[in-house]
Amino acid sequence: MQKGRALVVRQEWEPKELISVWTPLEEDMGRLRNKSGANRLGFALLLKCCGRSVVRFGRSVT
Known part of the structure; x- marks a missing residue:
């Protein structure tokens, strides 16, 4: 990915x-079984987003 994009x-x-x-x-x-309610939904979305590289946390160090 290009810097700043x-x-x-x-x-x-x-x-x-x-x-x-x-x-x-x-x-x-397996990772979702110990979660409940809204936590389960939020955690599932984070798992799928991070797995798809949709979400990027922080900034890259150059």
Whole structure:
């Protein structure tokens, strides 16, 4: 990724793409079992976002 350039999330998805990319895997489900309610949803989203490199935390050191 180029320095100073924001990461853009896709705006349009096909239904099959949504299912294949955003459905939690069995490995993800294991991590979610000890969470409850809104925590489970938030944690699931973080897992999928980080796995897809949609979210970037902090700034890179140059």
